[in-house]
Amino acid sequence: MRYALPQGLVSAAMFAYIAGSPFVIQNIFGVTPQMFSLIFAINGLGIILAGQLTGRLAGRISGTTLFVSGLILAAIGGASLLIMVVIKAGFFAILIPLFIVVSCVGIVGTAGSALALENYGHLAGSASALLGLVSFIFGAIVAPLVGIGGRNIDISMAIVIAFTDLSALLVYVLLRRLRHSN
Template sequence: MKLRIILILGALSAFAPLAIDFYLPGFPAMAVAFGTDEKHIQLTLAVYFTGLAIGQLIYGPLADRFGRRLPLLSGVALFTLASLACAYAPSLEWLIGARFVQALGGCAGMVISRAVVSDKCDAVGSAKVFSQLMLVVGLAPILAPMLGGVMVNLYGWQSIFLALTLFSVGAGIAVAVGLPESLPANQPRQPLSGALRQYGRLLGDRIFFGYALTGGIAIGGMFAYIAGSPFVFIKLYGVPAEHYGWLFGTNAAGFILVAQVNARLLSKRGPAFLLTRTVWVYLAAALALLAVSVLQTEALWPLMLPLFFCMASLGCIMPNTSACAMNGQGARAGSASALLGCIQFGIAAGAASLVGVLHNGTAMPMAMVISLCGVLAVIVAMWTRRLQRERALQAPV
């Protein structure tokens, strides 16, 4: 796949992390601006996850029926308008509503970028491209919180959403000029009327569902970290908002590094093999994180160490679950990508909300949710791998 297309797909995939990570340092300032507390500001994060989950179910059938470009450009335009609405929100309720619409627009890039990769690559090739996309996507968690912290201090939290507006305009121009239609002209177009049946068939595919659920649970742990880390780092351990991005970026750097190692290992081992090994690393790090949070250490670094390994392991888990789930989907790649994303961000919304519900002034709620995700990810990954082996044995020679 051409580098130009990978960069465009990376930018499209970055809509979600940018719209999340960029404004995290602004939580305290937004709470002051709207006369509320950070627990209520976290609702803008949870509703964004909900919008991502719902919106992806819409774009999948559209992408299979009308091709990849038209739904994609429509989604980018919607994200642009919603970002402006966020910047000029007069109340918290307005901001929550605008964030929901922003998510509905931003998820188009996530759904369709996966579908484009599936259009052009097999399972191993897809895993390699997804790992390369992680390099582009991973820059967002490194740069966005650092830049967001500086912008909040200099220009206020509204400047973050104005910057997102400019980014989406640039991405829309890149798609219009540099991303050709990838759905083959001779491939049957899936009718919109069959969308529910298509989703039903995908849910009935236990291997697809197992890989989607494994990735969703693991990503749920990541978003528990995203929801809880502003309080833990800034409030609990006194990290200045402008320095928050450095800590966040350290974990993102581990994520990028492991994703690139994963891309190289795929030439020797398949994505399913690497996935079933890495989920155990994720679980071990998550349990270590929980143990440290129970001790409530005065220093931050004992908490950061297992947190680093948790987030780094996702650099292998995320691309490999996507590749395994999308393998062989063909004409229904758009719907498969949409359902995959819906499952992932539906769980993410629940995990982020659970951190807020369990909030008790310590790091334990964040660590508990991440640990729960680690346990469940291992259970589902092992079950799915067993199903895949049984199917391989039953296949005709």
């Protein structure tokens, strides 16, 4: 659970992005559907590139270091997004934090899955299913919360993303401390 819960929370931030970004980017900032598709694709490419880079670094850097780095980057991205939205920094100011938030799914997902499954070789399928289940449950919980903001969906999306990404880091730290105190 030390890896499943934080990984699920980082995935939840991505689900919040998926639920809210069409409304934020197209309705609030007036971006065309074609340009939105390009932005969405670039963010998707960020997940792929981050996952590939994490896989390549896995032999040189510990999985825990990669995982924690992904959690920290996600938290920074989520907090930055919230700040940019609150101060109304504009369209281009939110694109970078959104890219960071979404790309971190590739880092946390890759490193977290490897770490979570390393001790469960005989139960790898069940453990992997649990990882996916946690991510989808958290995603199902947060996606509707994004819409609570109504016309201020940019604020509600940013709050949900910042909350889930900061919570992912906090949950990991707390679960790690609990493990070491026992």
